[in-house]
Amino acid sequence: MAVILDGKELSKKIRGKLKEEVKELKEKAGRPPALAVVLVGNDPASEIYVRNKIKACGEVGIRSIERRLPANTLQEELNQVVRELNEDDTVDGIIVQLPLPEHLSCREVINYISPEKDVDGFHPVNAGKCLLGLYDEGLMPCTPAGVMKFFEEYGIELQGKNAVMVGHSNIVGKPLANMLLNANATVSVCHVYTDDLAHYTRNADILCVATGVPHLIKADMVKEGAVVIDIGISRVNGKIVGDVDFERVKEKASAITPVPGGVGPMTITMLLYNTVKAFKMRMGY
Numbered sequence: 001m002a003v004i005l006d007g008k009e010l011s012k013k014i015r016g017k018l019k020e021e022v023k024e025l026k027e028k029a030g031r032p033p034a035l036a037v038v039l040v041g042n043d044p045a046s047e048i049y050v051r052n053k054i055k056a057c058g059e060v061g062i063r064s065i066e067r068r069l070p071a072n073t074l075q076e077e078l079n080q081v082v083r084e085l086n087e088d089d090t091v092d093g094i095i096v097q098l099p100l101p102e103h104l105s106c107r108e109v110i111n112y113i114s115p116e117k118d119v120d121g122f123h124p125v126n127a128g129k130c131l132l133g134l135y136d137e138g139l140m141p142c143t144p145a146g147v148m149k150f151f152e153e154y155g156i157e158l159q160g161k162n163a164v165m166v167g168h169s170n171i172v173g174k175p176l177a178n179m180l181l182n183a184n185a186t187v188s189v190c191h192v193y194t195d196d197l198a199h200y201t202r203n204a205d206i207l208c209v210a211t212g213v214p215h216l217i218k219a220d221m222v223k224e225g226a227v228v229i230d231i232g233i234s235r236v237n238g239k240i241v242g243d244v245d246f247e248r249v250k251e252k253a254s255a256i257t258p259v260p261g262g263v264g265p266m267t268i269t270m271l272l273y274n275t276v277k278a279f280k281m282r283m284g285y
């Protein structure tokens with residue numbers, strides 16, 4: 001039976017420390033760290049995510065600012081909101097909740113976010129620092145950084161291991177594959193055009209999956225004793241499910257993240273962590 005990598009428990013521990021730190025920083029600076037969340041339109045899933053982020057900020061003492069824009073907002077108007085938040089000295093972190101309505105370019109608006117305030121770690125400057133392994137000099141993407149915390153916390157060695165990343169998005173798959181490579185794992189990156197996915201996954205000591213395809217990874221695709229990280233979130237008949245057939249794969253894996261309660265909470269935790277980090281960097285602490 002696999003060890004369950006508990007994202008709620010690890011989050012509790014990290015958020016507890018952040019709360020203490022925020023209290024001290026607030027006394028020192030005369031104001032708390034602040035996160036601005038920009039939400040365009042009213043996608044129900046995004047509404048829930050934003051609400052959770054704002055709640056999590058409140059719990060550790062981070063001030064949050066919600067900027068809601070109508071679904072028919074123009075690109076130039078969205079860019080302008082980001083420019084205003086860049087110029088507001090009391091704002092330390094800015095995120096634009098994705099996905100955006102069809103007519104808007106996320107690439108364009110992300111380029112407007114000041115890299116020092118880019119707490120999602122999506123700006124090309126931060127992506128470059130991530131590639132180079134200069135984690136301390138920038139802000140790293142929250143989901144991949146949260147996954148790396150699991151490996152640290154549970155003492156999971158990466159050096160020399162076969163790591164397989166399924167999914168190659170700019171926000172999860174590519175940066176996580178890169179972080180695994182920086183940790184000296186031998187990394188394969190698979191995606192929808194990969195011929196014989198199971199051939200790769202069966203050889204993985206560390207298997208990370210971020211596709212959004214419910215239960216893509218079955219037990220017969222997993223090596224005995226593998227560490228399995230399930231990043232996918234889908235809603236099937238009102239229930240949240242991951243990309244891994246958890247019930248069967250947990251019998252074979254040595255460690256596995258559940259969905260919910262695994263990577264998701266850690267993503268939010270790393271957003272809080274990045275907001276505190278951005279605040280400290282901006283204040284010169």
Ligand SMILES: NC(=O)C1=CN([C@@H]2O[C@H](COP(=O)(O)OP(=O)(O)OC[C@H]3O[C@@H](n4cnc5c(N)ncnc54)[C@H](OP(=O)(O)O)[C@@H]3O)[C@@H](O)[C@H]2O)C=CC1
Pocket residue numbers: 143166167168169170171172173190191192193194197210211212213216231232233234263264265267
């Ligand atoms: N837990 C968390 O905190 C977070 C969870 N998520 C979840 O993670 C999942 C992925 O998100 P994101 O990276 O943004 O998604 P994208 O849709 O941007 O990327 C999905 C990736 O999976 C690949 N893929 C799709 N189908 C298959 C398949 N059948 N076999 C192999 N590869 C496949 C795609 O390949 P191609 O591009 O070639 O089609 C692409 O590389 C989603 O469920 C999302 O909700 C995302 C962010 C945070």
Ligand SMILES: Nc1nc(=O)c2c([nH]1)NC[C@@H]1CN(c3ccc(C(=O)N[C@@H](CCC(=O)O)C(=O)O)cc3)C=[N+]21
Pocket residue numbers: 048049052095096097098099120142233240259260261262263264265267268
């Ligand atoms: N600019 C931007 N940054 C993001 O980081 C971002 C985004 N846009 N758009 C959407 C995706 C998805 N994402 C998740 C965060 C937390 C959970 C999470 O906390 N999940 C809980 C369950 C939550 C629930 O009950 O719905 C869990 O897995 O236990 C899931 C998914 C961040 N994303």
Ligand SMILES: [Mg+2]
Pocket residue numbers: none
């Ligand atoms: Mg996505």
